[in-house]
Amino acid sequence: MSASIEVRQLTKRYGATAAVQDLSFEVHPGRVTGFLGPNGAGKSTTMRAIVGLDRPTSGEVLVEGKRYDQLSRPLRHVGALLDAKSLHGGRTVRAHLDGLARSNRIEGRRVDEVLDLVGLTTVAKKRAKGLSLGMAQRLGVAAALLGDPKVLLLDEPVNGLDPEGILWIRALMKRLAAEGRTVFVSSHLMSEMALTAEHLIVIGQGRLLADSPLEEFISRNSRSFILIRTPEPEKARDVLAADGITIENGPDGTLEAVGTTLEVVGALMARHQITVYEISPKVASLEEAFMQMTADAVDYRAKQEV
Numbered sequence: 460m461s462a463s464i465e466v467r468q469l470t471k472r473y474g475a476t477a478a479v480q481d482l483s484f485e486v487h488p489g490r491v492t493g494f495l496g497p498n499g500a501g502k503s504t505t506m507r508a509i510v511g512l513d514r515p516t517s518g519e520v521l522v523e524g525k526r527y528d529q530l531s532r533p534l535r536h537v538g539a540l541l542d543a544k545s546l547h548g549g550r551t552v553r554a555h556l557d558g559l560a561r562s563n564r565i566e567g568r569r570v571d572e573v574l575d576l577v578g579l580t581t582v583a584k585k586r587a588k589g590l591s592l593g594m595a596q597r598l599g600v601a602a603a604l605l606g607d608p609k610v611l612l613l614d615e616p617v618n619g620l621d622p623e624g625i626l627w628i629r630a631l632m633k634r635l636a637a638e639g640r641t642v643f644v645s646s647h648l649m650s651e652m653a654l655t656a657e658h659l660i661v662i663g664q665g666r667l668l669a670d671s672p673l674e675e676f677i678s679r680n681s682r683s684f685i686l687i688r689t690p691e692p693e694k695a696r697d698v699l700a701a702d703g704i705t706i707e708n709g710p711d712g713t714l715e716a717v718g719t720t721l722e723v724v725g726a727l728m729a730r731h732q733i734t735v736y737e738i739s740p741k742v743a744s745l746e747e748a749f750m751q752m753t754a755d756a757v758d759y760r761a762k763q764e765v
Contacts, residue, residue, distance in 0.1 A: 463488050463610045463641035464509060468518035471504050478504040480665040481518070486643045488609065491636045493656030493673070494645040497753050501665040502645050503541070506612055509643075510539050522610055534563040537610040538603030543595040543618070548588030552579055552598055555587060559605055573601040578627075592619030600628070611635060613644040617651055629655050649746035663753050673745070680752040681743030685716040685724045688737035698731045699724070715741075 462485035469482040479501040486492050496502050507513040509520050511527035519526065522537050530536045546555060556570045574580045577597040582590075590598065596619050603611055613632070617625045632655055636642045646652050652659075652673075659676050661669040669676055684707070689695050692714055696706050704724075705717040716724050721740050728735050 462486060463523055464643060465521040465524075466505065466509070466518075467520070469505065469508060469515050469520060470517045471501075471508060471513055472516045477665055479508070479662075482662065482665065482667055483518075484660050484667055484670050486641055486660070487658075488639050488641040489636060490657040491632050491642045491644060491655050492658045492660060493652040494643060494660050494662075495649075495652065495749060496662040496668075499664075500662045500753075502662065503614065504665075505662070506539070506541060506614055506643075506645060509612060510537065510541070512541075532563040532565075532606070534559065534565065534606030534608065536606070536608055537612065538606060538608040539612040539614075540596070540599040540603045540616060541612065541614045543592065543599040546587040546590075546595065546598070548586065550587055551584050552587065552590070553583040555598065556601060556605060559602055563606055565606055569605060569607070573604050576604065577601045593621060593624055596620055596628075597624070600631070608640075610641045611643065613642070615646055616644060617646065617648060625651070649744070649749055653745040661749070661752060663755075668752055676752075677743055677745055677748040680748040682717070683740070683742045685719060685721055686737065686739050686741050687714040687716060687724065687728075687735060688712075689714070689728075689733060689735045691733050694731070695728065695733050695735075698727055698733065702727060713737075 464486035466482055466484050469479050470477065471479045482501070482505065494502055504513055508515055509522060509527065522530065527533060527537070553570065553574070556573065557567070560567060560570055574583055577600050579594065579597055579601060582594065596616065600616065603613065616628050620628060629651070632642050632644060644656070656673055658672055659669060686709060687695060692712060695714060699706050699716055704719045707715045707717060709715045721738060725738055728738065
């Protein structure tokens with residue numbers, strides 16, 4: 460599978476500060492790729508470099524095999540939502556999209572299509588300064604889709620959206636990826652990424668930390684176990700240990716069976732007639748895995764009050 464976005468040894472310095480250091484990864488079509496990292500990790504710098512807003516100190520970024528400034532009519536190749544409120548406040552919703560369309564020789568009917576797609580047809584004459592954050596997000600998505608591009612960059616796309624809007628953008632990203640497009644989305648909302656992304660690029664302090672499928676990332680950077688609540692913990696421990704299962708103490712007298720399955724534990728408890736109140740799998744979340752992976756790469760950490 461060929462890559463639509465190639466980041467090759469990207470370094471970007473602002474004076475003595477390196478926002479991104481020797482960063483390399485690829486983003487492939489046909490799936491939603493999540494872009495994660497703590498605040499200050501270099502995500503925004505990387506996305507800006509992809510669309511030519513930040514010039515690399517060294518290295519390069521290619522979209523469909525070319526630098527962004529080499530693309531003819533770039534909106535037809537890559538669409539980006541990087542700052543939803545970066546709008547001319549005096550222009551109407553339609554005027555904003557009309558200007559972008561003319562600059563890339565995109566037919567006027569496409570403006571109507573994307574307005575309908577994002578649900579802004581009824582406010583097409585509204586000035587940008589009067590838009591809520593959620594409406595501005597929808598307008599940003601419309602602008603990104605204007606050229607019907609194969610590559611999409613979305614930075615915090617659910618920011619400001621109501622629950623219906625979140626469901627809409629989630630379904631839209633999945634549908635666009637299913638059409639064979641490259642969807643590269645940055646977000647701090649781990650729960651949303653867990654529902655949307657299939658693959659993850661994780662960076663910290665400007666360096667690559669992980670490049671893997673979502674499920675693999677969670678399993679490698681978290682701890683899953685089978686929780687056992689029983690009035691006979693010692694007997695349960697002996698039975699499980701005899702079967703080669705690692706047992707650890709959990710809170711409130713519970714046991715945690717590591718490296719096994721619900722079915723195996725249930726069968727052993729039944730065979731040895733051990734009373735149990737609860738046997739349940741405890742699978743780590745993306746948030747837990749992310750916190751574990753990035754624990755040493757956080758630049759801005761709040762003091763924890765006791």
